[in-house]
Amino acid sequence: MQNDLNYLDRNEFNFTPSQEVIDAINNFDIKKLAFYTRIYDKGKKSIFSEFLSELYNIDESQIILGYGAEDLLKMAVHFFLTQEDGNKTIFIPKFSWWYYKSIADEVGGKTLQYPVNEVEDTFAYDFEGIKAMIEKETPKILLVASPNNPTGNGLTSEELEKLVQMIPSTSIMLVDEAYASYVSSDISYVREMIAKYPNVVFCRTLSKFYGLPGLRWGFGFIGRNEQMDRFSKYANKYLGYDRMSEEIAIAAVKSDAHYRDIANVMEEARQMYTKEVGALPGFKVYKSIANFILIKYPIEMKEALQKEFADQSYKVKFMNEPDINTHMRITLGRREQNRLVCDVILKIAKGYQK
Numbered sequence: 001m002q003n004d005l006n007y008l009d010r011n012e013f014n015f016t017p018s019q020e021v022i023d024a025i026n027n028f029d030i031k032k033l034a035f036y037t038r039i040y041d042k043g044k045k046s047i048f049s050e051f052l053s054e055l056y057n058i059d060e061s062q063i064i065l066g067y068g069a070e071d072l073l074k075m076a077v078h079f080f081l082t083q084e085d086g087n088k089t090i091f092i093p094k095f096s097w098w099y100y101k102s103i104a105d106e107v108g109g110k111t112l113q114y115p116v117n118e119v120e121d122t123f124a125y126d127f128e129g130i131k132a133m134i135e136k137e138t139p140k141i142l143l144v145a146s147p148n149n150p151t152g153n154g155l156t157s158e159e160l161e162k163l164v165q166m167i168p169s170t171s172i173m174l175v176d177e178a179y180a181s182y183v184s185s186d187i188s189y190v191r192e193m194i195a196k197y198p199n200v201v202f203c204r205t206l207s208k209f210y211g212l213p214g215l216r217w218g219f220g221f222i223g224r225n226e227q228m229d230r231f232s233k234y235a236n237k238y239l240g241y242d243r244m245s246e247e248i249a250i251a252a253v254k255s256d257a258h259y260r261d262i263a264n265v266m267e268e269a270r271q272m273y274t275k276e277v278g279a280l281p282g283f284k285v286y287k288s289i290a291n292f293i294l295i296k297y298p299i300e301m302k303e304a305l306q307k308e309f310a311d312q313s314y315k316v317k318f319m320n321e322p323d324i325n326t327h328m329r330i331t332l333g334r335r336e337q338n339r340l341v342c343d344v345i346l347k348i349a350k351g352y353q354k
């Protein structure tokens with residue numbers, strides 16, 4: 001524990017790891033660190049990519065690994081925005097992780113936001129709007145986040161397919177699926193999409209569903225063509241990865257059931273927030289399929305909410321972005337944490353009703 005503060009502001013993990021993960025750490029054989037980890041004889045990147053390849057029935061050459069999803073996203077954005085065709089345009093969702101623009105800026109990219117519209121209690125992708133933008137200015141990268149941070153909404157595989165069909169094969173669709181394991185453990189649509197479309201990159205992570213943001217493991221799945229093969233080489237670590245964290249990563253993915261139980265606790269929390277906070281005048285709880293929930297609150301309560309959370313040693317994220325600045329993004333935590341956060345909101349709202 002870092003200190004006594006409850007961090008519900010960065011979409012981290014407030015639960016215990018699986019027994020398999022604990023065992024992998026406790027039983028790690030230190031002698032293994034005396035060697036590089038690249039599997040030269042088999043031409044494979046890592047025991048982790050080999051494990052994922054078998055688990056998901058995806059060719060190992062179509063798996064990429066990185067230091068968190070942030071690393072995969074950065075490598076992809078840097079690589080594809082600096083190709084010989086000179087196309088430096090990236091499209092990102094209107095409400096999304098600030099980091100996308102920041103990594104595009106690092107290589108002189110031109111970032112354009114495509115429309116995502118608030119419809120009832122969710123945010124809908126404006127497919128016609130995106131299509132019109134693509135016709136006007138072909139992006140090199142169409143970035144899609146599913147589920148999206150901070151809005152919490154996602155896309156179906158049919159919708160993803162509809163989007164990839166809008167771009168030319170020289171462009172890529174980069175899908176940030178950092179939170180996708182909350183939706184399902186079934187990634188057969190990813191397998192099908194990378195088989196059908198050469199120009200898609202999916203990025204995932206062990207930081208969210210598998211609760212290991214401190215481990216820094218990201219993994220991705222890529223289509224296959226000449227450009228993608230060069231990207232795969234670019235992303236690869238020649239001498240391999242960190243052996244200890246490879247073993248921890250495998251243990252985490254193997255203990256899916258443990259993390260699925262935790263995802264169920266989060267589902268209870270979503271229902272609680274929707275029922276209790278959603279019923280308060282001036283509040284709106286958005287549908288979420290990730291490990292956080294977005295709540296709109298009456299702006300006049302901002303200071304009182306901030307003070308009460310601080311008094312309780314809780315941190316939640318108060319959004320400041322344009323058009324989404326009367327909103328809080330709250331990480332879903334343990335039952336007692338969720339209850340306390342809900343009670344804080346109810347208490348402050350009640351004070352204003354008098």
Ligand SMILES: Cc1ncc(COP(=O)(O)O)c(C=O)c1O
Nearest residue numbers: 068069070097149178205207218
């Ligand atoms: C949408 C999104 N993508 C990627 C990441 C990065 O995750 P990682 O820890 O794997 O770098 C985050 C982290 O909060 C995120 O919100």
